[in-house]
Amino acid sequence: MAQSTLIIMPAYNEAARLGIVIGDLFRAAPGTPLLVVDDGSRDGTAEAARAAGAAVVAHPFNLGYGAALQTGYRYALRAGFARVIQMDADGQHDPGSLERIVAALDEGADLVLGSRFLDLTSYRPPLARRAGMGLFRTLAAILLRRRLSDVTTGYQGLSRRLVDFYDRRGIFPPDYPDANIIVRAVRAGFRLSEVPARMADNPAGGSIHVGLKPVAYVFKMVFALLVEAGRRLPAPEARG
Amino acid sequence: MIPLCVAAAGLLLVLLAYGLACADRLTTGQGVAWALIGALLCAGGLLLRIGFGGAGSAAGSWALGFAVLLLLCAGVAQACAISRLEERAKRLAQEVALLRCGCEAERARRPAPPEAGE
Numbered sequence: 380m381a382q383s384t385l386i387i388m389p390a391y392n393e394a395a396r397l398g399i400v401i402g403d404l405f406r407a408a409p410g411t412p413l414l415v416v417d418d419g420s421r422d423g424t425a426e427a428a429r430a431a432g433a434a435v436v437a438h439p440f441n442l443g444y445g446a447a448l449q450t451g452y453r454y455a456l457r458a459g460f461a462r463v464i465q466m467d468a469d470g471q472h473d474p475g476s477l478e479r480i481v482a483a484l485d486e487g488a489d490l491v492l493g494s495r496f497l498d499l500t501s502y503r504p505p506l507a508r509r510a511g512m513g514l515f516r517t518l519a520a521i522l523l524r525r526r527l528s529d530v531t532t533g534y535q536g537l538s539r540r541l542v543d544f545y546d547r548r549g550i551f552p553p554d555y556p557d558a559n560i561i562v563r564a565v566r567a568g569f570r571l572s573e574v575p576a577r578m579a580d581n582p583a584g585g586s587i588h589v590g591l592k593p594v595a596y597v598f599k600m601v602f603a604l605l606v607e608a609g610r611r612l613p614a615p616e617a618r619g
Numbered sequence: 620m621i622p623l624c625v626a627a628a629g630l631l632l633v634l635l636a637y638g639l640a641c642a643d644r645l646t647t648g649q650g651v652a653w654a655l656i657g658a659l660l661c662a663g664g665l666l667l668r669i670g671f672g673g674a675g676s677a678a679g680s681w682a683l684g685f686a687v688l689l690l691l692c693a694g695v696a697q698a699c700a701i702s703r704l705e706e707r708a709k710r711l712a713q714e715v716a717l718l719r720c721g722c723e724a725e726r727a728r729r730p731a732p733p734e735a736g737e
Contacts, residue, residue, distance in 0.1 A: 435720065436717055436719075437716055437720070438712055438713070439712055439715055442712055443709075446709050449713060450717065453713065453717060454717060457717070553706065553709050
């Protein structure tokens with residue numbers, strides 16, 4: 380994979396699995412620069428990532444998933460990377476799907492979604508999560524007048540142009556960037572593409588959506604999507 | 620007429636909180652607080668209009684509606700109002716992290732300084 384691609388992996392208390400996840404990634408994409416953004420972990424995640432060969436940016440305290448991605452984007456911009464691929468640190472995202480995402484970026488897409496539902500996957504989320512995904516998918520389809528198979532995937536590829544857009548003040552949500560930021564990018568004129576991506580069941584069964592969080596999350600995301608309908612967006616930079 | 624005016628003023632307050640939150644002029648706490656006050660005014664005005672006594676199930680329906688309205692307002696304010704202060708604090712923490720990463724990389728590139736006495 381080209382050196383101009385940076386893989387960003389936000390991580391929070393993932394020390395136990397991170398070495399294996401990074402090892403799998405380097406086997407699938409040897410030599411690809413990897414940045415682990417340690418979001419204030421207390422279990423030695425940063426040390427585990429360094430030991431596995433990744434570059435590490437460590438937040439001084441927990442800032443949230445979106446902020447970790449934001450930090451990664453800023454790192455990519457400053458280091459001059461042409462594109463970014465973001466994937467989770469828990470091993471759910473199969474590195475074997477990286478090539479497809481890079482190919483779609485090479486074909487001119489600004490945002491490539493690694494879809495868990497396009498084909499070749501056995502991923503079956505629980506019923507409640509499926510319902511939430513369906514709701515966001517429907518709202519996104521109404522706002523974009525286009526059906527997408529997976530608007531909540533964290534496995535994404537981004538062009539530098541889109542990363543630059545996300546880095547502007549007030550564009551990228553620092554808590555949960557999800558269907559809302561995808562809608563925002565497409566409405567701002569960025570080209571979107573979906574490719575199939577394999578998704579493993581969460582090896583340890585953990586998720587950031589636990590307890591009452593999913594209720595608040597769905598509630599907030601629905602409003603965030605409704606707000607998108609009325610939002611005026613700055614135009615993206617012209618293509619180079 | 621007065622209760623309806625109160626309700627309308629409450630609704631306006633909710634919309635104002637929403638607008639200011641979207642424009643990044645309120646913190647999250649302020650956004651939620653103003654939206655809740657607006658919703659309470661709106662609910663109070665409407666309850667005064669339909670009356671507390673004898674309204675029976677109608678009052679119950681209104682109350683349920685207002686409860687939903689309150690939740691909606693809180694949701695709107697929360698979804699929109701990422702306060703500027705919160706954002707600045709996060710940006711600062713991110714910059715610290717990036718700077719530290721750069722310093723560590725630089726230190727790794729440089730040869731280790733000689734021990735004292737060498």
